[in-house]
Amino acid sequence: MVAIAFAPWDALLKQYVDDQGRVDYRTWQQEQPDTLNQWLSTFQSPDFSLELPRDQQLALWINLYNAFTIARILERYPIPSIQPKILGLPNWAAFLWFFSRPAHVVAGKRYSLADIEHKVLRSQFQEPRIHFALVCASIGCPLLRNEAYWPDRVEEQLEADVSRFxxxxxxxxxxxxxxxxxxxxxxxxxxxxxxxxxxxxxxxxxxxxxxxxxxxxxxxxxxxxxxxxxxxxxxx
Structure with missing residues (x-):
């Protein structure tokens, strides 16, 4: 099995996310503004293989979805909500663009957050428990784990996520x-x-x-x- 370096992401979560899933964006942005994007860049190369066992793929894509989301927030912070408003009304176009913009490169291919959720995770895994692991950075979402998902523990982690939610x-x-x-x-x-x-x-x-x-x-x-x-x- 190919070992994927989840440890940098795990360390960031342990440092900036509390046990209630709340993210200290301000401190993260001040102390390590580039670390997350540097880790995400390691998956961009066309040479990075996605031919992985199921549990490794599942852990990888959940981690990437959450990491890409957090990275987008860090770029824009401070913001009060992921739902932008104009004159007090929801700006649905900008809101949908947050999820549909193909801004994230994995193995040489561009993905949006929606692609990762619907075309990869939902389509390939048929696993409803992912809906309690994918985090869109809002209060209404599942709580963000203050640890990475790991291939040898992802089943146990998903079960715990459902129960906690x-x-x-x-x-x-x-x-x-x-x-x-x-x-x-x-x-x-x-x-x-x-x-x-x-x-x-x-x-x-x-x-x-x-x-x-x-x-x-x-x-x-x-x-x-x-x-x-x-x-x-x-x-x-």
Whole structure:
């Protein structure tokens, strides 16, 4: 197996991301403004081979998606949100361009964040757990790990990611009085991915929820508002 140097990315995450997934962009930008892009540049060469075992590819692409996202934020920081506004209204064109711009080179080929998510990860792996690992830098996203994904641990890490997300009441909670399941828009946007492995969204959530709830296909669902504010930790 070819060893990919995830250690530089792992070290940056450990230094600038806390255990709640909040990123200290200001300190990162001041102390190591170029380190992340230098690491990402090591994957640009056409000679870099993507012919890798499944778990190594999975760890690689999740790490790259998150690293490219963080690098884009570091270039623009300080910003309050990844959703830019004009005169107080969302600038959807600029927002979509953030994800659709083919600005990232891997193995000599240009990718957008959307390409990595949809054409690589979703298409090739058919793995719904990635939706709790890919981080778009907003509060509504899954929490960013303060460590890299590793090929020999990626399955364990993804399982932990799903559990952490579903057991976070800001992302998923059940109202016993109304018997309604409230959950993140992620379950709506990628509904078909979850239905590949579970008969319904409530059934998928029930697998990981640590408190027993009467969830099944008949459980009413309400989707929570998505918070696009930047997920950041303000340094002293």
């Amino acid at each position: 579903i057991n976070n009441e800001d992302k998923v909670h059940y109202d016993s009085q109304t018997q309604t399941l409230y959950c993140s828009q992620i379950f709506k946007w990628y509904r078909q991915d979850f239905l590949q492995v579970a008969p319904s969204i409530p059934d998928y959530i029930r697998r990981y929820l640590q408190i027993d709830r009467p969830l099944d296909a008949e459980t009413p669902i309400q989707y929570l508002d998505y918070d696009w504010q930047l997920n950041q930790r303000i340094s002293a």
